[in-house]
Amino acid sequence: MLEVRALRGRRRLAPIRLAVVAGATLLAAATLAAPAAHAAPADDIRINEVVTTGSVDDSIELFNKGAAAVDISGWVLKDDDTSHTFTVPAGTTLAPGAARAFTVAAAFGLGSSDKARLYLPGGSTLVDSFGWSAHSAPSWSRCPDGTGAFGKAAVTLGAPNGCGSGGGTNPVSWPGGSSVSTADGADVFGEDLSGLYQEGSVLWAAQNSGKLWRLVRDGSGGWRPDTADGWTSGKSLRYPGGSGSPDGEAVTLTAAGAAGGAYVATERNGDASGTSRLSVLRYEVATGTGSSLTATKEWNLTAGLPAVGSNLGFEAITWIPDTTLVAAGFKDESTGAAYDPNRYGAHTGGVFLLGVEGTGAVHAYVLQDSGTATRVATLASGMAGVMELQWEPQAARLWTVCDDTCGGLHKTMKIGSAGTFAPAASYQRPSGMPDLNNEGFAVAGADECVSGTKPVYWSDDSNTGGHALRRGTIAC
Numbered sequence: 453m454l455e456v457r458a459l460r461g462r463r464r465l466a467p468i469r470l471a472v473v474a475g476a477t478l479l480a481a482a483t484l485a486a487p488a489a490h491a492a493p494a495d496d497i498r499i500n501e502v503v504t505t506g507s508v509d510d511s512i513e514l515f516n517k518g519a520a521a522v523d524i525s526g527w528v529l530k531d532d533d534t535s536h537t538f539t540v541p542a543g544t545t546l547a548p549g550a551a552r553a554f555t556v557a558a559a560f561g562l563g564s565s566d567k568a569r570l571y572l573p574g575g576s577t578l579v580d581s582f583g584w585s586a587h588s589a590p591s592w593s594r595c596p597d598g599t600g601a602f603g604k605a606a607v608t609l610g611a612p613n614g615c616g617s618g619g620g621t622n623p624v625s626w627p628g629g630s631s632v633s634t635a636d637g638a639d640v641f642g643e644d645l646s647g648l649y650q651e652g653s654v655l656w657a658a659q660n661s662g663k664l665w666r667l668v669r670d671g672s673g674g675w676r677p678d679t680a681d682g683w684t685s686g687k688s689l690r691y692p693g694g695s696g697s698p699d700g701e702a703v704t705l706t707a708a709g710a711a712g713g714a715y716v717a718t719e720r721n722g723d724a725s726g727t728s729r730l731s732v733l734r735y736e737v738a739t740g741t742g743s744s745l746t747a748t749k750e751w752n753l754t755a756g757l758p759a760v761g762s763n764l765g766f767e768a769i770t771w772i773p774d775t776t777l778v779a780a781g782f783k784d785e786s787t788g789a790a791y792d793p794n795r796y797g798a799h800t801g802g803v804f805l806l807g808v809e810g811t812g813a814v815h816a817y818v819l820q821d822s823g824t825a826t827r828v829a830t831l832a833s834g835m836a837g838v839m840e841l842q843w844e845p846q847a848a849r850l851w852t853v854c855d856d857t858c859g860g861l862h863k864t865m866k867i868g869s870a871g872t873f874a875p876a877a878s879y880q881r882p883s884g885m886p887d888l889n890n891e892g893f894a895v896a897g898a899d900e901c902v903s904g905t906k907p908v909y910w911s912d913d914s915n916t917g918g919h920a921l922r923r924g925t926i927a928c
Contacts, residue, residue, distance in 0.1 A: 493520055494579060495579070496598075497515070497516055497524060497580070498514065498515050498594070499568050499594075500513045500514060501513035501551075501553070501593045501609060503588050504563070504566070504592075505590065506837065508810060509561075509562065512529055512568045513551050514551065515598045516548055516549065521545050521546065524544050525541070525542045525543060525545075527539070527572060528573065529568065530560075530567075531556075531562060531563075531566050531569070532567040533560065536560035537560075538558075549597075551609075552610065565585045566583070567584075568582050568583075569581045590835075590836045591606060591607045595613055596613075606861075607812055607834065608834045609812065609832075610813075611834070623861060624879060626879050626881060626883070627877075627927050628905055628908070628924060628926035629884075629905065629925040632882050632884050632922050632924045633673070633923050633924075635673065635674035635675055636674055637670075641920040645657055646839075646891040647703050647892045648893060648909055648910075650897070650909070653668065655667040655668075656737075658703040659686060660701060662697040662698055662699060662722050663688055663700065664689055664703065664716065664745060665686040666678040673907075675909075682743050687744055688744040689747070691721070691746075691750060692749065697723050698718040701717050701765075702716065702768045702807075703769065704771050704804070706800045707773055711738045712800070713734045713737065714734070715733070715734055715735075716733045717767070717806055718730075718765075719762065719763065720762045726762050727762055728761070729754055731754070732753070732819060733747040734748050734750075736748055751819050751823065751825045756825075756827060757808070760809075761810055764809045764811075766806050767838060767839050768841040769806050770841040770850070771843065774793040776848070777803060777867070778792075781871045782867055785828055786826055791871075796820055797820055797821075800821075803817065805850065806841075807838030807840070808837075812838055813830055813838070814830070814831040814832075814838060815829070815831075829873070831873045834863065835852065835863065837854055837858070838852050839853055839890070839891045840853040840890075840891060840893040841853070844895050848866060849865065849866050851864055851893060852865065855889050855891055856890075860880070860881030860888070860890060861881070863876075882924050884924075888910070888922075889914040889916075890912055890913070891913045892909075893908065893909070894908065894909045904928055908925065909924075
């Protein structure tokens, strides 16, 4: 068979071979190796999830289904080519019931018809194997974890697999109108419009090219650039001191509104685009008439987070008030106790949540006025990548949004009785909206609720058809 290889040896065009039995699509080859002659704990380690496409492609998750911790240092992962090997780093141990994902892209690519194989150190004793004949959509996952058969599921690398209908893992129809309309003029923004945040009659928008926009209503349900105070073409962003070109991916405000500054999530400096710089930058946006903005503060969080590609970093940001978190019994993972804002001194009066495109994780931080940052939680979104986050106070829910990587999937999470965020619901994009590269999402406030619905807005990074903003509705 002729194989066409893309970069990193990825095979994208292999024919799909699936068997259909009684209306169910079955994988052509999903196998467990015969028991090998090695210690019993090794038999408890299983390939648990495989992702071959999307922003976290070429990833293999291992799971410990046993009752004892297992040191997997030096174990070897391979695809269907014996010469392709990835060695698990030294010091890697899997606790009982724990999962760990490994990105194998530097060693080999996972194709549309391929295998993931796990070996003991040395690479000759096979422990587990899983084969497939079609790319993950978006994930091949065992259900239940460690013991079940592989099937299509949401991406949950490093977290329990998205099995069954519990926890909002099966998307349902959009909770609003099916129709979507454009909400900007033709070719106003061009490409790269990203994160959105609505503040009453103003819509703030971050653009990857290092700009922040202040948009006002255009009188017909859409938005146009504010022409006052230097905002007509957006304002260029700079790091503290006036240097660089921050790749602004998302924007949010605190309870203080624009007067308290705009907080922009960035993944790199455009002047050094090959290097990750996962930062939150604060800008004074309520005053000034110049064409650029210099950050008054930077919280550089790169060192404390898993490494990602320079274009796969912070893509989303939102802010939740301390009062809301305390009332809900939010658990501070840095202390293991209930979240206590007083232990962090002067800060913004809330917690910032930041979404990572390359991992699909959401990290919660207290950003102190002193410049110190403390991570108080990490959430698994269950998606290949997080492109936008929005806290909707009226419904006390966190929106996590993916773009065309996940088919326009939207998920919500709420703080549960354990004090942690848990999946609440999963929604398909509105049926009237194509599968666009939507990297921004904003929800109108309760004051805009009319006849049971209120507006929502998306920003399309690709500026499809010459329009970067679209308008829809959700139920109040």
